[in-house]
Amino acid sequence: MKKNLLITGGAGFIGSHLTNFAREAGHSVRILDNLSPQIHGADAVFHAPEGVEFVRGDITSRDNIEACLEGIDTIVHLAAETGTGQSMYQIQHYYDVNxxxxxxxxxILANQPHGVSKVILASSRSVYGEGAYLCHNCDTEGARRFPSPRSPKQLAAHVWEPVCPVCNGPVSATATREDDGLAPASIYAASKLAQEDLVKVGCTALGMGYAILRFQNVFGEGQSLNNPYTGILSIFSTRIRLGLPLPIFEDGAETRDFVHVEDVAKAVLRSAEQESFVSGTMNVGMGNPTPIMEVARLLCQSMDSPIEPHVTAQYRVGDIRHNYADIGNLEKNLLFTPAISLEAGLKRFCEWVASQPIPQDYLDKANAELKERNLMG
Ligand SMILES: NC(=O)c1ccc[n+]([C@@H]2O[C@H](COP(=O)([O-])OP(=O)(O)OC[C@H]3O[C@@H](n4cnc5c(N)ncnc54)[C@H](O)[C@@H]3O)[C@@H](O)[C@H]2O)c1
Incomplete structure (x- = not known):
């Protein structure tokens, strides 16, 4: 059945891909986006694809939201501030927006007449904090454990790996499931968890369906090259083009689950199209951990750069060490398995980067903001 979608944040990275797929599938799309200068640059102009209605407005404005709801049956809520490090000192702003x-x-949905029957939330793997680990010290089979976020003291001592909360022994990361413990380590993560609760409770109370999609590290064509606060591959691609060094936090062995933006957009669209009332909470990732040092080297290779990434032993308060997704629910509920490998996705990303103007690099500025506040060591 054709949907009438409102995509908040639809001019952004994931939203643009989702908009294109939704239009190709014949759905109608309205976008609400404030074209945040941090993401889109100063004086941004957005050229909506043909047939897409674009409303420039803010998710924090009652008037702007109300102006977008007519005729809408499904809301995909993507608009958010997304920088983990930045969230640790722009706390009020992150809570205001997210x-x-x-x-x-x-x-508004509770107090105004509307035809919305489903809300889909872009949540984040960050709600897990460290996510799931196995302790072979407690149990030879591997006991499932959920270490607390690493403390500033632990990070200052360069003890990078979390430890077993039961025996203090070593643990190894395992795939995190949706029903595993939630322990946000940053203000951004806490705000995403609060969004989840609002969507779950709000939709249940108001008789609407919902889906909560916990994205892992999304990468690919169209990720903002202006924003120094999120998107490691975009940030590093700019530094490579400018011939700048690639500093890697901690010891480079920290891992992330990189998933290509097209796979993410397809998963979101599937969940919007799904007729079942409640699609539930689903991880969206590849289900593979990749060390940050390895992904930085792969990027250099893909961009034919001689730069050798180097570890700095620096760290950011609020960063997690490892996390990768168990994607069983995604496969079962949406019958969808992400298909674009890291290597294939990087090739596409690098081709796109080469077609873009070279932006200024603001990574040093972003890091200086953290250092000033003792949020980076
Ligand atoms: N990219 C990732 O790796 C990732 C991972 C986990 C979760 N997510 C979530 O996915 C969603 C989309 O992320 P993205 O990577 O496309 O980010 P993005 O920054 O590219 O897009 C966000 C969009 O929201 C808009 N926006 C920001 N503040 C707004 C406001 N106050 N009112 C209206 N619009 C506003 C921005 O202008 C931008 O176009 C976010 O909710 C994010 O938390 C992303």
Missing amino acids: VQGTALLFD
Whole structure:
């Protein structure tokens, strides 16, 4: 059945791909996006694809949201501030946009007539904090454990790996499931968890269906090259083009689960198209951990750069060490398995980067902001 979608944050990285897929599939799309200068650059102009209605407005404005709801049956809520490190000192702003914005959306849905029957939330693997680990010290079979976020003291001592919360022994990362413990390590993560609760409680109370999609590290064509606060591959691609060094936090062995943006957009669209009322909470990742040092080297190779990434032993408070997804629910509920490998996705990303103007590099500025506040060591 054709849907009438409102995509908040639809001019952004994931939203643009989703918009294209949704239009190709014959759905109608309206975008609400404020074209945040941090993401789109100053004086940004957005050229909406043909047939797509673009409303420039803010998720924190009642008037702007109300102006977008007519005729909508499905909301995909992507608009958010997304920088983990930045969230640790722009706390009120992150809560205003991510949490109050979502609360306002539900306040309107609760108090105004509308035809919305489903809300899909872009959540994040960050809600798990460290996610799931196995302890072979407690149990030779491997006991499932959920270490607390690493403390500033632990990070300052360069003890990078989390330890077993039961025996303090070594643990190894395993795939995190949706029903595993939730322990946000950053303000951004806490705001995403608050969004999840608002969507779950709000939709249940108002009789709407919902899906909560916990994205892993999304990469690919179209990720903002202006934003120094998120998107390691975009940030590093700029530094490579400018011939700048690639500093890697900790010892480079920290891992992330990289998933290509097209796979993510397809998963979101599937969940929007799904007729079942509640699609539940699903991880969206490849299900593979890749060390940051390895991904930086692969990027250099893909961009034919002689730069050798180097570890700095620096760290950011709020960063997690490892996390990768168990994607069983995604495969079972949406019958969808992400298909674009890291290597194939990097090739596409690098071709796109080469077609873009070279932006300025603001990584040093972003790191200086953290250092000033003792959020980076
Ligand atoms: N990219 C990732 O790796 C990743 C991982 C986990 C979760 N997510 C989530 O996915 C969603 C989309 O992320 P993205 O990578 O496309 O980010 P993005 O920054 O490219 O897009 C976000 C869009 O939201 C808009 N926006 C920001 N503040 C707004 C406001 N106050 N009102 C209206 N619009 C606003 C921005 O202008 C931008 O176009 C976010 O909710 C993010 O938390 C992304």
